[in-house]
Amino acid sequence: MRRATQPTPPRGLRRQFPTKLFSAQTLVHYSLHFLFPAVLALVFFPAMWQAAYLMMLATMLMDLDHLLAKPIFDPLRCSVGYHPLHSFYAFPVYALLLLLPALHPVAVGLLFHLFTDTVDCLWNFSHCNECYLSSRIYALRNGVKKLLGRKVVE
DSSP states (O other), rough: OOOOOOOOOOOOSSOOOOOEEEEEEEHHHHHHHHHHHHHHHEEEEEHHHHHHHHHHGGGGGGGGGGGGSSSSSSSOOOOTTTTGSSTTTTHHHHGGGGGGGGGGGHHHHHHHHHHHHHHHHHHHHHOOHHHHHHHHHHHHHHHHHHHHHHOOOO
């Protein structure tokens, strides 16, 4: 009897990534995006928590920058450092918004959004070393090491 051979997945970054609609990673990611901002609003803005929560949800609009990428969605791509509103240049701008009291909920929402996406990137990196090596986070790490005079292993 002849054994059926299973096709081998393609090599490299375009290999199929094990994404599931209800995976732990997806559940954590969207909980951090949609549920945890309610906790932040209750803790940091108790007098106006509903408005603060809605402002933090509105910061999800920063994901519109994904529309500029090709492909628009790539489960292997780390959005932090890749998309314009998720860039390393945007982070200090969001941090500076903390200086304006009226924009505190927006600043917290934007910064927490970047934190959430960073968690997702790190989760992806734990499954895909090539994803880490091709990420802008890895490039930034190496750039900082060079600035500090440390040896960079390629």
